[in-house]
Amino acid sequence: MSQDGAGVNLETSLGYLLKEASTALRVAMEEVLRPLGMSVTHYSCLELLAQRPGLSNSELARGAFVTRQSMNVLLQTLEREGHVTRPTEAPVGKVLPTRLTPRGRRSLEKASAAVRSVEVRMLAGLTGAERAEAFRILRGMIRSLREGDGA
Amino acid sequence: MSQDGAGVNLETSLGYLLKEASTALRVAMEEVLRPLGMSVTHYSCLELLAQRPGLSNSELARGAFVTRQSMNVLLQTLEREGHVTRPTEAPVGKVLPTRLTPRGRRSLEKASAAVRSVEVRMLAGLTGAERAEAFRILRGMIRSLREGDGA
DNA sequence: CTTTTCGTGTCAGTCTTCTGACACGAGTCA
DNA sequence: TGACTCGTGTCAGAAGACTGACACGAAAAG
Numbered sequence: 131m132s133q134d135g136a137g138v139n140l141e142t143s144l145g146y147l148l149k150e151a152s153t154a155l156r157v158a159m160e161e162v163l164r165p166l167g168m169s170v171t172h173y174s175c176l177e178l179l180a181q182r183p184g185l186s187n188s189e190l191a192r193g194a195f196v197t198r199q200s201m202n203v204l205l206q207t208l209e210r211e212g213h214v215t216r217p218t219e220a221p222v223g224k225v226l227p228t229r230l231t232p233r234g235r236r237s238l239e240k241a242s243a244a245v246r247s248v249e250v251r252m253l254a255g256l257t258g259a260e261r262a263e264a265f266r267i268l269r270g271m272i273r274s275l276r277e278g279d280g281a
Numbered sequence: 282m283s284q285d286g287a288g289v290n291l292e293t294s295l296g297y298l299l300k301e302a303s304t305a306l307r308v309a310m311e312e313v314l315r316p317l318g319m320s321v322t323h324y325s326c327l328e329l330l331a332q333r334p335g336l337s338n339s340e341l342a343r344g345a346f347v348t349r350q351s352m353n354v355l356l357q358t359l360e361r362e363g364h365v366t367r368p369t370e371a372p373v374g375k376v377l378p379t380r381l382t383p384r385g386r387r388s389l390e391k392a393s394a395a396v397r398s399v400e401v402r403m404l405a406g407l408t409g410a411e412r413a414e415a416f417r418i419l420r421g422m423i424r425s426l427r428e429g430d431g432a
Numbered sequence: 433c434t435t436t437t438c439g440t441g442t443c444a445g446t447c448t449t450c451t452g453a454c455a456c457g458a459g460t461c462a
Numbered sequence: 463t464g465a466c467t468c469g470t471g472t473c474a475g476a477a478g479a480c481t482g483a484c485a486c487g488a489a490a491a492g
Contacts, residue, residue, distance in 0.1 A: 152303035
């Protein structure tokens with residue numbers, strides 16, 4: 131019932147499986163993040179800032195896979211809640227470098243632990259070699275997909 | 282600058298890479314689907330119906346990774362546009378089995394071809410063995426993630 | 433047969449994210 | 463110097479998806 135030559139066979143499509151895996155991961159993350167009052171984008175933003183302090187709104191948006199506009203409203207919330215700070219004046223150009231506050235850092239610590247547990251669970255049945263292989267393959271897919279961008 | 286033992290290292294995180302790949306795929310699909318006036322969920326719904334005619338609203342929702350409510354409004358649109366049909370009365374219970382119209386099928390054909398080209402591009406640099414390996418690994422991840430569901 | 437559980441379709445309201453558009457500053461190039 | 467491109471921050475409106483809640487029918491459990 132599913133081997134019509136024309137269609138994309140959902141049962142065997144790597145694209146569909148990729149979406150399925152990504153959704154499962156997002157659901158699992160939401161599950162552990164909800165008790166902390168945090169969404170996935172929320173967390174991603176904080177984690178990005180921890181690893182690369184001073185990132186701009188646009189850079190954060192790209193890193194969290196949302197638009198600048200969406201990231202901006204998120205940053206406003208995070209700023210209001212005291213998790214991050216942005217200068218009122220741009221030191222150079224229009225870019226407003228964002229930084230974590232101590233409170234934001236504490237908040238991130240719990241979230242990070244929760245997310246790490248999810249990732250550990252996801253990778254539980256995989257050997258080191260398989261993880262490396264998965265990493266390599268996914269990187270390749272991304273590169274191939276983006277190649278056709280400007281073409 | 283990124284090897285603090287506590288955080289989830291974004292550069293080496295398979296979870297992050299998974300999201301990145303999934304986003305790249307979605308973007309690429311939106312790109313080829315837009316000229317056809319179709320969104321990804323739109324297309325997913327049609328493709329599901331082609332392979333499993335008579336699916337209910339709820340089943341379609343699960344297959345397209347959205348809620349019943351979201352799928353319902355989409356189905357209303359698709360019905361209004363004449364791409365699908367649903368009986369006004371439920372043959373049994375409350376379930377309304379949905380089917381593609383010839384018009385829906387024609388519409389899907391173009392979309393399916395476009396999506397297939399994206400998937401081909403994504404898989405371009407991969408050998409058959411790698412694709413099989415990717416399939417196996419992703420399946421494992423999904424299973425592991427869902428295991429902790431009811432725990 | 434009765435009760436309970438489960439899945440379904442649907443209504444209503446809210447929220448998040450996106451698309452479109454604008455002005456501004458920095459860097460590039462002639 | 464001046465024109466041009468590029469990236470950025472921001473405002474406004476629209477679209478899409480979600481959460482919460484309800485009634486109903488089927489299937490399972492008693």
